Amino acid sequence: MRSIRKLSDEARSGIRSAYIITSVQQLTRELLDNAIEADSTQIQVLISLDDWSIKLTDNGIGIQKDSLAELGRSHMSSKKGSKGETLASISQLASLKITTRHASSSSTHTLITRAGHSVYFGLSLDGNRSSRGTVVTVTDIFANIPVRRKSLNKAREIHGIKSDMQSLALVHPEIAFELRNSQQILIQLPPKSHDTVSRFCEIFGYALAEHVEEINYHGSDHVVDGFMSLECAHSRAYQYIFVNSHLIVAGDLHSVVSTTFAESSFGVMANEPASMESIDASRRHAQRYPVFLLHIHIPSSILESTYDRHHRMFYIDNQASLSNTLKQLVIDFLVKYSFISPVAESYTSASNPRHSQATTLSKSVTANKRAVSDSAVSTQQSVRSVTSPQPSRDTKKAKNENASRTSQQRRTIDVHGINSTRTSKSDWLTNVLNKWNNPTYRLLKSTTATSVDSSESRRESFKLTKTDIENARVVGQVDDKFIMAVVTTKNALVAFDQHAVDERIRVERYLEALIRRDDIVLVDPPIGTLLTYEEMRTLGTNVETVEQWGFLIDIDIKPSQEHYGQVFVKTLPGVMHDRLIREPKLVQDIIQEAVARGMNESTTLNWHVMVGLCPPTLLSLVNSKACRNSIKFGDILSMRDCEMLLQSLSHTKNPYQCAHGRPTVNPLIRL
Missing domain, CATH: 3.30.565.10 (Histidine kinase-like ATPase, C-terminal domain)
Incomplete structure (x- = not known):
């Protein structure tokens, strides 16, 4: 050695x-x-x-x-x-x-x-x-x-x-x-004055910071200034937090701000129709993120010894206090613009100088905020019908308070009512039966049956492979909903959900056609799409971010910085072209999401590799089409149809669930 x-x-x-x-x-x-x-x-x-x-x-x-x-x-x-x-x-x-x-x-x-x-x-x-x-x-x-x-x-x-x-x-x-x-x-x-908002608009355009709320908070051990925008973005790229002029990577502080925004109605598309049924799932799926820029100032003696300039991270003892300050500042912003209803009496404003030390929220405030977040979810239907960025406060307040009380009552019933009923059961009858020796019928001891369908049993003793599905013997269709089959290698009877099976087959076929760009449809006349100046500039330097999904763009960036610009989409992916022509707003959502995500480094044509990089709205549209076009419950299938479905399922990448996560197969009994 x-x-x-x-x-x-x-x-x-x-x-x-x-x-x-x-x-x-x-x-x-x-x-x-x-x-x-x-x-x-x-x-x-x-x-x-x-x-x-x-x-x-x-x-x-x-x-x-x-x-x-x-x-x-x-x-x-x-x-x-x-x-x-x-x-x-x-x-x-x-x-x-x-x-x-x-x-x-x-x-x-x-x-x-x-x-x-x-x-x-x-x-x-x-x-x-x-x-x-x-x-x-x-x-x-x-x-x-x-x-x-x-x-x-x-x-x-x-x-x-x-x-x-x-x-x-x-x-x-x-x-x-x-x-x-x-x-x-x-x-x-060029150099600007010490105006952060103007600098932000100069870099990213005025669309994202056209309406902002400036922040100016002074506490005992930290100061926070900057702004929060009433506009939304399709990515988190416009969320900045600086500590003593050092940019901090996304971490706990970003999470506090983003989570508080997510618990409100902020970002809900206010220009949609009032009826929830009229809003397609793909439109609701489009993510919109808050835009904010916050400068945090703390004593330099604390930061100098803990700041890691290579990883842009810092460690500070009173980070909980700082997090609570940011959380309260966001709540102030959301309440002011009616994205959540104000919490009566116990609501504490972080901007009040008398509460500079009291940045940690009380338990009552935290509990009430949870109720508000529940109410915000409950009232999304009314929020979607609003066309103004500042909805009516009185109506929204009443609805939120009613929803808050309802959600609290519902939780109380679930926690106390059901549990108390279960614990009040008397066991005297069980004791009598256990002690009584029946001369005619002997009392058998109770046994616990373990269902084959339990997740633990399936994991330990029943693993279905693609080969098992391919070699399964079809017994027939049951109730025009399920395909009964015997898995000979496992000696078990299983039920295949005919709708989920066909949906899985179709979604993989559609995704493969989308990634390979097998079918590109020329649009005449082209579809005009409105983008912000920053999106236009980014797209102009890297148009492949959109073209890789089948959207050929005609873009002309003028030297002047405008709030918005228009691009023209000349081709669409054939998989979804009918839907996109009917609803051109979906084209805008897809392009904005693709620009926000940036160019994919992978050049593979394997859909299962690229699907994680697909714009969410486009992926949702593909899943929705697969669901609508697949076999439904009630459709009668022949033995040949059932066998062909299982053969096709066995050749998919993920044969175990449909596009929306529903299981395609459930084991019933062992033979």
């Missing part, structure tokens, strides 16, 4: 660097953070992933000559709380060139490193800069880790860099940002 040896310093540095810098997006984000911390007001990024290079130029304070000499070495930093590993890691994974002129100097100096070693330090060979600032050029990124290059998706890296720059522009509106590649400018944001 070979002896264990300590890795060399170079090997350890390489491993550590590959762990710290995992992607081009993260590398760029670190350079952007450095430029912002240098008090820059203009930041330009030129990226070329064809030759794996990045160039960042800023007009910050610059780097002094003595400090520049130390850059690229581990644990050298001027920032409190920083580990000083970023530039050192970059120099290990790529070629690094830093050219800088400090504000107090008239000279420009350059540092060049390769593989972690300095190869040049001195006056700039390109001449003096005319003003202060720094240029960081990174080339040959991950050249010594080819597997890392191969694993990175270039389109996703560019998208991630754009998202990072947009988030930084939101929290630093006074800085001008520009991102470009060799072909075009991807982002160009």
Whole structure:
């Protein structure tokens, strides 16, 4: 056995660097953070992933000559709380060139490193800069880790860099940002005043922030400002939470806000007909997410020691108090715009300065809020008929209060009434019968029969495979609803739900045709669809997000930033073209969802792989069509029909349930 040896310093540095810098997006984000911390007001990024290079130029304070000499070495930093590993890691994974002129100097100096070693330090060979600032050029990124290059998706890296720059522009509106590649400018944001809403509208268009409620809360240990929008989005991409100007990844704080929104009627389509029956399930399925941007300010001494800048996470002792504050702020917003009814007397406003300490809700408030959430679900029918973003408060309040009382009473009956009835049963008769020796008929001890249909029994002793279904012997149709068959390999009698079986066969056939784009229908005239400016811009740079589902788009983005723009859909997937032509609003929902989800990296044509990436509305339409067109209860089937159904079912990917989750087969008895 070979002896264990300590890795060399170079090997350890390489491993550590590959762990710290995992992607081009993260590398760029670190350079952007450095430029912002240098008090820059203009930041330009030129990226070329064809030759794996990045160039960042800023007009910050610059780097002094003595400090520049130390850059690229581990644990050298001027920032409190920083580990000083970023530039050192970059120099290990790529070629690094830093050219800088400090504000107090008239000279420009350059540092060049390769593989972690300095190869040049001195006056700039390109001449003096005319003003202060720094240029960081990174080339040959991950050249010594080819597997890392191969694993990175270039389109996703560019998208991630754009998202990072947009988030930084939101929290630093006074800085001008520009991102470009060799072909075009991807982002160009001039400096703004300290107006977050205006910056948000500049980046994403005015449609998502046309009507907002600005937040300004001051507590004893934290301050929250920002806004919540009355508009909805088709993804969570427009939900931002910053802590001391640091973007926080989706986590507990996001969950608190999103869950509180979800428990209200916010996002329900108010422009739909009043009748619930007239609203198709596919329309109700379309998800709409809240849009919000919140800045949280806490003492820097708490954050500096706990913030993980690489993973954008922080740990704080009083996070429960902070979560309750966010929850109450959302409730304030929802009550103000009648998305939930106000809670009488026990309702506490988080914006009241007298309650800056009392951010933890009392038990009574929590209980009442649950009742409100129940009532919000109960009154969705009335909410859907409202066309204004601010429905009538009096009518809604009365309905919500009635529904709340009803839901509370119903819970009381379920919990206490039924349980009390069960526990009041007397056992005197059982004792008498157990002691009595019947001279004629001997009393048998009670036995417990375990049904073959129980989930535990099926899991342990009855597993039906596709081969079992294929070899099953059809006995016949029962009650024009079920197909009785004997599974010879299991020696058991089973019942197949004829509707669920046919629905499973059809939905897989439709999905395969959709993914393979076997049938594309030309639409004449094209269907006009209204999109927001940000959706138009995203679609213009990545039209494949929609075309991969069979929608060919004609788009013309004008340079002026309008609230909305129109695109024209020239083709539709043949599987659903009839329905989509009748209801063009569904086309808009599908396109918006596809744009929100982005381009799928997978190029496979296997429907069972791609179905998880399908726009929810489109998937719901396919499931609905399979259900409507399948065999119904009451349809008479011949023996041949039954046998063909089971043969087709055995060749499906998931033969055990229909498109909506109903079981296709139920075991009855063993023979």
